Amino acid sequence: MQVVVYGKTLKEGNLHFVQMLFDTLHDRGINVFVYKPYLKLLGDTVTQKKDVGVFEGYLDLKTKNIDFMITLGGDGTILNAVSEIRDSQVPVMGINMGRLGFLASIEKTRIESAIDLLLHDRFILDTRSLLFLETNDDKLFGNFNVALNDFTILKRDTSSMITINTFINGAYLATYWADGIIISTPTGSTGYSLSCGGPIIFPGSGNFVITPVAPHNLNVRPIVIAQDSVVSFEVDGRADSFLCTLDSRFETVNNNHLLAIRKNDYPFKLVQLEDKNFPSTIREKLAWGVDTRN
Secondary structure, three states: OEEEEEOOOOOOHHHHHHHHHHHHHHOOOOEEEEEEHHHHHOOOOOOOOOOEEEEEOOOHOOOOOOOOEEEOOOHHHHHHHHHHHHHHHHEEEEEEEEOOOOOOOOOOOHHHHHHHHHHOOOOOEEEEEEEEEEEEOOOOOOOOOOOOEEEEOOOOOOOOOEEEEEOOOOEEEEEEEEEEEEEOOHHHHHOOOOOOOOOOOOOOOEEEEEEOOOOOOOOOOEEEOOOOOOEEEEEEEEOOOOOHHHHOOOEOOOOOOOOEEEEOOEEEEEEEOOOOHHHHHHHHHHHOOOOOOO
């Protein structure tokens, strides 16, 4: 087996667990490649029992025959990893080094057992839909117009609200006078969309969610649509430009940009351990069913 270890930050309190991961991988005879910037960040703080390879990006996934990517961090780290995985569909196992993790759901205290379960094929491969942004500007977001969580159009800074005319499969849906709009996948339904009043959608449900951000027309509500829909927009406002985001990446757009969102042609694959599932994750992370009364 060959794996990539991917991370973005390194906190002193997590050094023990990072060392545990590398020791476990080496002891189990797994070949390890490390994301180049993360390897530089590790420096001499983590001891390697044998040499590790260097992973520089997307093209290495196929040439090096990588079986899995292991991310160290939170959900944001997995969102960043999507741009490295792309259409290779290499499965990702997220080890949670932070606090709240819906995607990175494997606790750092379970590193050894998680690697053993991975070795013995005792896991579930969870297939997640991605969003694809179609635009008339081929420089927007470089050559990777894909998001795992959500796509948003937002007003900039302290500018006044914006007007977003929204269409589904070419048919006019509504005009949102709001601070912005969110198009969310089921994966992203527990993120920004949820904080703006959107519903939680089960992975694999075959739906996307349209959620307005601070709408001024209070009668509009989040709606659930089929994921084979194409959602397009016409944006206007007093400001000359607006923000457009794909997960944590953002660009500045204006009303000359044509923007449409559809389901991406390939999915994202997430490793879930046998004793973890979506209901157990939301119960744990959102404290559902917990009696908080004194």
